[in-house]
Amino acid sequence: MQSEIKNQLLDSAQALVQSKGFNGFSYQDLSREVGIKTASIHYHFPTKSDLGVALIQRYRTQYIDEVNDIATRSIPLREKLQEMAQMYSKSLQNEGKTCICAAFSGEFHSLPNPVQDELARLIDDGICGVERILESGKSSGELPLQADTAALSQLWYCGLQGSLTLARASKKSLLRDTVEILSGLTLEAV
Amino acid sequence: MQSEIKNQLLDSAQALVQSKGFNGFSYQDLSREVGIKTASIHYHFPTKSDLGVALIQRYRTQYIDEVNDIATRSIPLREKLQEMAQMYSKSLQNEGKTCICAAFSGEFHSLPNPVQDELARLIDDGICGVERILESGKSSGELPLQADTAALSQLWYCGLQGSLTLARASKKSLLRDTVEILSGLTLEAV
DNA sequence: CTTTACCTATCGATTAGTAGATTGTTGGAG
DNA sequence: CTCCAACAATCTACTAATCGATAGGTAAAG
Numbered sequence: 280m281q282s283e284i285k286n287q288l289l290d291s292a293q294a295l296v297q298s299k300g301f302n303g304f305s306y307q308d309l310s311r312e313v314g315i316k317t318a319s320i321h322y323h324f325p326t327k328s329d330l331g332v333a334l335i336q337r338y339r340t341q342y343i344d345e346v347n348d349i350a351t352r353s354i355p356l357r358e359k360l361q362e363m364a365q366m367y368s369k370s371l372q373n374e375g376k377t378c379i380c381a382a383f384s385g386e387f388h389s390l391p392n393p394v395q396d397e398l399a400r401l402i403d404d405g406i407c408g409v410e411r412i413l414e415s416g417k418s419s420g421e422l423p424l425q426a427d428t429a430a431l432s433q434l435w436y437c438g439l440q441g442s443l444t445l446a447r448a449s450k451k452s453l454l455r456d457t458v459e460i461l462s463g464l465t466l467e468a469v
Numbered sequence: 470m471q472s473e474i475k476n477q478l479l480d481s482a483q484a485l486v487q488s489k490g491f492n493g494f495s496y497q498d499l500s501r502e503v504g505i506k507t508a509s510i511h512y513h514f515p516t517k518s519d520l521g522v523a524l525i526q527r528y529r530t531q532y533i534d535e536v537n538d539i540a541t542r543s544i545p546l547r548e549k550l551q552e553m554a555q556m557y558s559k560s561l562q563n564e565g566k567t568c569i570c571a572a573f574s575g576e577f578h579s580l581p582n583p584v585q586d587e588l589a590r591l592i593d594d595g596i597c598g599v600e601r602i603l604e605s606g607k608s609s610g611e612l613p614l615q616a617d618t619a620a621l622s623q624l625w626y627c628g629l630q631g632s633l634t635l636a637r638a639s640k641k642s643l644l645r646d647t648v649e650i651l652s653g654l655t656l657e658a659v
Numbered sequence: 660c661t662t663t664a665c666c667t668a669t670c671g672a673t674t675a676g677t678a679g680a681t682t683g684t685t686g687g688a689g
Numbered sequence: 690c691t692c693c694a695a696c697a698a699t700c701t702a703c704t705a706a707t708c709g710a711t712a713g714g715t716a717a718a719g
Binding site for chain 2 (some may be wrong): 298299300302303341345375377380381382383384385386387388389395398399402403406427430431433434436437438439440441442444445447448449450451453456457460461464
């Protein structure tokens with residue numbers, strides 16, 4: 280198990296990335312929030328790149344667990360998709376946080392290479408997660424066997440990430456509307 | 470008409486935002502690219518906030534013009550949608566640039582307030598632009614009159630922004646696939 | 660007596676931004 | 690036509706703050 284301080288640092292860093300982006304916060308911000316000096320943060324995460332990588336790794340494993348949990352639950356596919364969407368809408372309502380995936384992606388070419396690589400894995404697993412949910416709809420007969428779940432899951436993931444991120448600046452209910460129309464298209468589609 | 474240097478500054482700043490985000494570049498970077506000292510840049514844009522606002526304003530008017538041009542052209546709706554998508558895929562292929570809309574949005578809570586406000590307008594106009602294209606498909610009979618173009622245009626815009634941004638980190642052809650499946654769903658939908 | 664987890668103190672680089680001098684151009688007034 | 694004032698656009702030089710990161714010390718735990 281991770282040390283308590285390390286988890287607190289990751290918690291704070293994650294919240295900061297989700298609201299301000301990776302270049303939008305500093306070790307000083309973390310220092311203030313967690314209550315240890317910036318030099319001590321370097322003990323846990325020698326470079327900011329290390330912090331970024333650890334951040335994405337932890338987020339990814341949490342995401343996989345949550346989505347797998349949703350995919351295997353005994354509820355209609357429509358509800359599974361809504362639950363997944365709720366993972367995002369919760370953090371959006373709570374201080375307007377977007378997904379760290381979209382936050383990192385927007386600054387892609389300013390990221391340290393190890394962070395870029397880790398981000399690629401997060402996106403892949405993100406899409407796979409949605410696909411696993413959609414596939415569960417095939418086994419249950421809610422989705423036709425010939426449905427292109429690979430393409431659909433890409434659309435879902437990109438649509439979720441996009442609407443989640445844009446929703447903070449727009450007055451429109453982008454996330455809710457996107458989920459609604461995607462659900463409709465998915466469940467009635469060919 | 471704007472001064473030549475001012476346009477060069479905006480050009481460079483735009484490219485930098487699209488690849489590294491608003492917090493990912495400095496006046497020093499602009500100085501190197503344009504060839505005037507950082508102090509001289511402050512003459513044209515007193516603060517970085519001013520630069521950000523000007524950037525979005527210029528981008529927005531250009532976007533509106535381009536999309537209106539596409540919407541009124543005498544080509545099938547499917548081709549209109551592909552042309553719009555090409556606006557994005559071009560800059561993606563050229564040095565992996567995302568839309569400044571998504572770039573700014575990811576860092577939302579670290580942006581100066583005037584930039585946040587201007588960003589909101591960009592997103593609104595972005596969605597309206599897509600809706601205008603879809604509406605032109607109603608007049609031509611390619612889209613049923615009862616099609617919910619408001620919701621569809623939101624989905625299109627969020628999907629485009631999301632896939633465009635995520636595509637830089639992923640090996641998947643997210644943008645192309647997203648456009649393809651969205652075109653299919655739009656043109657065959659209820 | 661080594662390791663863990665913190666500290667103080669400091670580093671050089673970079674950040675956005677300012678002050679004030681110096682150019683080039685332009686448009687009158689004599 | 691010439692001089693001069695005004696202006697726009699750039700420069701040099703600087704500031705205070707902040708950035709990520711390092712060095713070296715300390716106290717406690719095993």
